[in-house]
Amino acid sequence: MTAQICIEDVTKAFPGRNGSAAFTALSGISLDIPANEFVCLLGPSGCGKSTLLGLVAGHEKATSGGIAVGGRPVNGPAAERGMVFQQYALFPWYTVEQNVRLGLKVKGLSRAEQAGQAERMLRAVNLWEHRGKFPRELSGGMKQRAAIARTLAIDPDVLLMDEPFGALDEQTRNRLQDELLSIWQRSRRTVVFVTHSVQEAVTLADRVVVMGRDKGRIVADLRIALDRPRDRMGAEFVEAEREVSAALERAEASVPAGRAA
Amino acid sequence: MASHTDIPGTGRPLVPLARLRGLRIPPKAATLIAVIAAWQALAILNGHWQFYNATLVPSPGGIVAATIELWREGTLWTHLSASCLRVLRGMALAVPMAVIMAYLVATLKWAEIVFDPIIEFIRPVPSLALLPIFIVWFGIGELTKTIFITYSAFFIIFVATLEAIRDVDPVLRRAAGSMGMSSRQMAYHVTFKSVLPQIMVSIRLALATSWFVIVGAEFLAANEGLGYLINFSRVWFKIDTMMAAAAMIGLLGLASNYLLLALERRLFAWRER
Known part of the structure; x- marks a missing residue:
C-alpha cells in the first residue's frame, strides 16, 4: 500500500520583493506518511515546517515537486485535508455551534445530521454548554477546542495542525494534548502536527520528523515507540526527549543557507 | 425641585432633575435640551432689551411656531417626504452598486485594472460641481436628484467596502478553503460577513453626506423639498421658516444616525470591543 501522504522532492521559493533574490523556504523535501500515523514536524522557527504544512493543505503551491494525499495530487485546499491553525481561525460572527455546523452544511449534510454531528463533536471537546457563545467570549483553550471540533466534525482523512497549542499556557496545552490524543485514539486518522516543542512532539507523535534551518532539510526521522498514555515525567519519556533534543540541536546548527544566491 | 431648576453652567447636569421627575433623559439629549433652553432664554431677554435683531435670529419658540405653521398649511409633509424619498432612493441604488463594485475590484484583476483608475479619477470631484452637468444631462426631474445622491454616496461606501x-x-x-467552501460560499460566509460592519459604518457616513448635498440639489433644481423650502423662504425673508427647514434636516440626520447605530449594535454583537 502506498503512503497516505507522499511528498516528493518539493521545493518552495517565494519571489523576492522589488526584484530582490527569491527566498527558498524548502528545497528537495521528500517525506512519506502512512495512513493513521501521527507525525510531528519539529524544527527551529523559520525552518519551513509551516510552509510544508501549507503545501499539503493546498494553501500554497509548490514551486517544483509534487504532493499527493490518498493517491490524488494536491491542487488547492479541500475538506479531506482538515486544518487547525495556531490563530484558531474561528469565524467571529458565528457562535461555536454555527462554526462547527458550517463545515457540515458545506459538506451537504441535512439539518438533522448537522445538528447530531455538531452535538457529538461539541460534547467530545466539552464545549456543549458553550455552544451559543461567540468566539470572543471564549478563552484561548476553548477557542482551540472549538476549532478542533469544527475540523474533526467534517471527518477529514488527514488532519493538519499548525502549532495549534503554541499560544496557550502550559497547563491548557497539556490538557488539550491529552484530549486530542484520546479523540485520535477513538477514531484514528493521519495527523501532521507542526510544533517547536520537543515535549509536545514526544507526547503526541508516533514519529518525529526534525527539519533544519537549511531549506527545511530533514535532519532526523525518529520513531517514538512509547505506549500511550505517556507519562511526561517517566524515564523512557525523558530519554526520548533527550534523543529528539539532540536531533533538534543538530538542526539548529545546520547552516542557515535559506537565501538563494 | 425648585432648587435644581435652571442651573446650566454650574457643572450640575440636568440628569438629576430629570430623575426627580421620574423621567430618564440620556445625558446626550440633555446637552441638546440645555443648548435650546439657553437660546430661548437669550431670546426672552432680547425681547426686553433688544440687543439684537430678532427677525434675523428667531428664537426656538419662533422656529417651532414656523414648523407648526408649515404643518397647518400641509406643506411640511410635502417638503419633508420629498427630501427623504430622494435620499432613500439614492442610497437604495448606491449601496448595492458600491458593494458589488468593491467586491469585483477586490477579487477580479481585470475589474481592478478597468474600474479602479476611473473611480479614483472621478472620486475627488465634488458632487456639487457635477450637479449643473447632471441637470443638463438628465433634466430637473427626480432622476437627476436620485443620480446625484447615488453619486455622492457611492464613493464613500465603495472605498470603505474595498x-x-x-x-x-x-x-x-484558508480555514474556509480547508472546510471545503466554494468561492461563492466563501464570498458569503467569510468576506461578506467580515465586511458587513464596515459597510454599515460607511452607509451611516454616506447618509450624513446625502442629507448634506440634497439641500444643494434642491436649491438649484426642485419645486419641493427642504432645500427648496429654505431657498424659497429666503426670497420672502422668512428666516424662521428657513431655520425650521434647517432644523428638520438636522433632526433627520441625527435620527438616521442613531437608528443605524442601534442597528449596528444589534447586528454585530459578536464583535470584540
Missing part, C-alpha cells in the same frame, strides 16, 4: 475586503483575515479564508 478597504474592508482587502483587510479580511487571510487565515479565515
Whole structure:
C-alpha cells in the first residue's frame, strides 16, 4: 500500500520583493506518511515546517515537486485535508455551534445530521454548554477546542495542525494534548502536527520528523515507540526527549543557507 | 425641585432633575435640551432689551411656531417626504452598486485594472460641481436628484467596502478553503460577513453626506423639498421658516444616525470591543 501522504522532492521559493533574490523556504523535501500515523514536524522557527504544512493543505503551491494525499495530487485546499491553525481561525460572527455546523452544511449534510454531528463533536471537546457563545467570549483553550471540533466534525482523512497549542499556557496545552490524543485514539486518522516543542512532539507523535534551518532539510526521522498514555515525567519519556533534543540541536546548527544566491 | 431648576453652567447636569421627575433623559439629549433652553432664554431677554435683531435670529419658540405653521398649511409633509424619498432612493441604488463594485475590484484583476483608475479619477470631484452637468444631462426631474445622491454616496461606501475586503483575515479564508467552501460560499460566509460592519459604518457616513448635498440639489433644481423650502423662504425673508427647514434636516440626520447605530449594535454583537 502506498503512503497516505507522499511528498516528493518539493521545493518552495517565494519571489523576492522589488526584484530582490527569491527566498527558498524548502528545497528537495521528500517525506512519506502512512495512513493513521501521527507525525510531528519539529524544527527551529523559520525552518519551513509551516510552509510544508501549507503545501499539503493546498494553501500554497509548490514551486517544483509534487504532493499527493490518498493517491490524488494536491491542487488547492479541500475538506479531506482538515486544518487547525495556531490563530484558531474561528469565524467571529458565528457562535461555536454555527462554526462547527458550517463545515457540515458545506459538506451537504441535512439539518438533522448537522445538528447530531455538531452535538457529538461539541460534547467530545466539552464545549456543549458553550455552544451559543461567540468566539470572543471564549478563552484561548476553548477557542482551540472549538476549532478542533469544527475540523474533526467534517471527518477529514488527514488532519493538519499548525502549532495549534503554541499560544496557550502550559497547563491548557497539556490538557488539550491529552484530549486530542484520546479523540485520535477513538477514531484514528493521519495527523501532521507542526510544533517547536520537543515535549509536545514526544507526547503526541508516533514519529518525529526534525527539519533544519537549511531549506527545511530533514535532519532526523525518529520513531517514538512509547505506549500511550505517556507519562511526561517517566524515564523512557525523558530519554526520548533527550534523543529528539539532540536531533533538534543538530538542526539548529545546520547552516542557515535559506537565501538563494 | 425648585432648587435644581435652571442651573446650566454650574457643572450640575440636568440628569438629576430629570430623575426627580421620574423621567430618564440620556445625558446626550440633555446637552441638546440645555443648548435650546439657553437660546430661548437669550431670546426672552432680547425681547426686553433688544440687543439684537430678532427677525434675523428667531428664537426656538419662533422656529417651532414656523414648523407648526408649515404643518397647518400641509406643506411640511410635502417638503419633508420629498427630501427623504430622494435620499432613500439614492442610497437604495448606491449601496448595492458600491458593494458589488468593491467586491469585483477586490477579487477580479481585470475589474481592478478597468474600474479602479476611473473611480479614483472621478472620486475627488465634488458632487456639487457635477450637479449643473447632471441637470443638463438628465433634466430637473427626480432622476437627476436620485443620480446625484447615488453619486455622492457611492464613493464613500465603495472605498470603505474595498478597504474592508482587502483587510479580511487571510487565515479565515484558508480555514474556509480547508472546510471545503466554494468561492461563492466563501464570498458569503467569510468576506461578506467580515465586511458587513464596515459597510454599515460607511452607509451611516454616506447618509450624513446625502442629507448634506440634497439641500444643494434642491436649491438649484426642485419645486419641493427642504432645500427648496429654505431657498424659497429666503426670497420672502422668512428666516424662521428657513431655520425650521434647517432644523428638520438636522433632526433627520441625527435620527438616521442613531437608528443605524442601534442597528449596528444589534447586528454585530459578536464583535470584540
